[in-house]
Amino acid sequence: MSNITAVKDSTRTYTIALVGNPNSGKTTLFNALTGSTQYVGNWPGVTVEKKEGKVKRTKEQIKIVDLPGIYSLSPYTLEEVIARDYIIEDKPDAIINIVDASNIERNLYLTTQLKEVGIPVIVALNMMDIINKRGDKINIELLEDQIGMPIVPISANKGTGINNIIAECIQSINLIEEKKDNLDIFNKEIEKCVNELDEKVKDIARDNNYNSRWLAVKLLEEDEKVIEKIKINNDVKNTINDMVQKLEKQLDNDIESIIADQRYKYIASIVKKSVKKKNQGNMSNSDKIDKIVTNRILAIPIFLVVMWVVYYVSIQTLGDYTIGWVEGGIGFLAQQVETLLISLNASDWLLSLVIDGIFGGVGAVLIYVPQIMILFFFISILEDSGYMARVAFVMDKFFRKFGLTGKSFIPMLVGSGCSVPGIMATRTLENDKDRKLTILLTPFISCGAKMPIYVMFASAFFPNNRGWVVFTIYILGIVVAILSGILLKNTVFKGESAPFVMELPPYRIPTLKGLLIHMWDRGKAFIKKAGTLIFAAVVVIWFLQSFGPSLAFIEDPAKSILASIGRFIAPIFKPLGFGDWISSVAIFTGLVAKEVVVATLGVLQGLGEVTEESVELIASIQVMFTPLKAWAFMAFNLLACPCFAAIGAMKREFNSAKWTLFAIAYQTGVAYIVAMLIYQIGRLVI
């Protein structure tokens, strides 16, 4: 290498893509390589996360792009298309292909595909600690020789071998001569066709900036996405058709199968030579755990117990205590600020904005942060340990009946605490259709913040059966979710049901570092939301509530703009039984946080700040409502569009304004119809 290039290289920025199967330790390796320099965003137009980071401790500028976990470069799943488009079109300088050594055959399948792209590939052979523990032997040199790519044995969990990867990448990028050793994957007939086609499409490949051999294989495979994208003339088209017909006849199979078969046959032959397994017969620990966890009789009870523990710790006990602590902290802070503002002679409206508006509103959302963090910690344990995949396996048949999959259970369970983390938990669902439907249905499961509403009404009208009243409301939510699932499955989400072909990864003990990273990644998004969207919404509601139509600051909320709006929209709720302006305003303020509904009912009746069990409030509710109206009101609040925080979460996870609006409209529409049915039918019966 000449001096000039050396100088140039040291100032150059390299982009390296990290590619590998799901469960291969890709996230761990990415974290080990990039540390705290990560930047998380979305791939353009989709909700799949895009992570980037800079490599620490190198003199070169190296950017690592973490691609979604994929099994193949086929164009059938969103993740595959994203990864493939990035590799083919953005052309990173090199690819680090992480391969799980303990599951080497299937992992190398992707490797054989990456090899064809024409970008230097470095194989990071992960889980070497497991291989050593098992007593298996992998002849690295022989394997390296056979697949024609440098291999770096590593253990991402233990942090060994990682430094060598980057050095190996730089070396591969700077290799002057163009290596052109194709693997002998295909048999003579296919290889001949690939070469012939390679020559024919050289121009097209150059125009599109593709590697011509890769393009030739894709065209032969009749890859829909590639054919869609490029223009091929009739001559090439006919050549391909002739080749495919001939090959299919010769090898008695369709071309897609032939190519997949040959890849796997090739891999099996090289693995046989370079990997020596010690004892194949014995049952692994993973098998032993599975024998119990997915046992015919025990599986469902174990599942329910696990879910109960997660729920009990993160929602009921520990999570609930943290709410109290944070509430206390925010209350204390608000008091200090209030004292300060008064001492500075701040005007009434400013005081009200800061204390009632910002502290009251944003605080109502922020108090859930620790609870959400704890929940995500548990979900991360379930995912990293491999149990989540078993949940999907065990519960799939049940959830499929109403258009969901086994994994939909987790978001809904979490949603019974708070819809926001519930909606965010839908990220564990791979399929877009499943994910959308689960996001849409999760808010129907009553969240903890709605509890005060039920308690208030139950205390007012059914003091001896409070538990039962609350229970029926929860059941109503579940029934509506199930019926909606069936309805939407057959209408909006009609079409071929999402295939369920899933790996059951071996059980692994999660690392604390990995768990904390997962937890923080997810919790961070919620805090950001509270600081932006929710903050703005809270200020708007505060303004409407504190100012009169003449834009003067007012003490009596009955004279506010919000009250006027309430009077205006009240007739809409007449068929539901609560067509008064106070109820309408309460529904509105419930958008900030559902527990605010109770406070609003108190404030607007001139009772000041009251709790759901206050005697005055209950007495006034008994005058304002009847038991039937109370039912309808509870049902409406249960089902209607959730609070701003949850709307924000829906928007983020749908990544589409259109879908968010549809969800809000659907939920509110269903709420309206159900509440109306309760009131109107109830009136006839009673």
Next chain:
Amino acid sequence: MEKTLKDLKKGQTAIIKRINGKGGVRRRLMDMGVTKGEKVFVRKVAPLGDPIEVNLRGYELTFRKEEAERIIIEG
């Protein structure tokens, strides 16, 4: 009639002949290593009767019975 993977009972092993049908699911199965000549072992049926769990190429894979029905086996 040809035998499919759906006909196998828990604990049985078979050699794959081909996968019927077209489209993404079929491709996904092949990508996961369900290819001609490969040995699969049916390890388990989920407690509710569907899906099934098989072992092939040294790892565990699960799919539904409607997918298993498309996988033709020898024998």
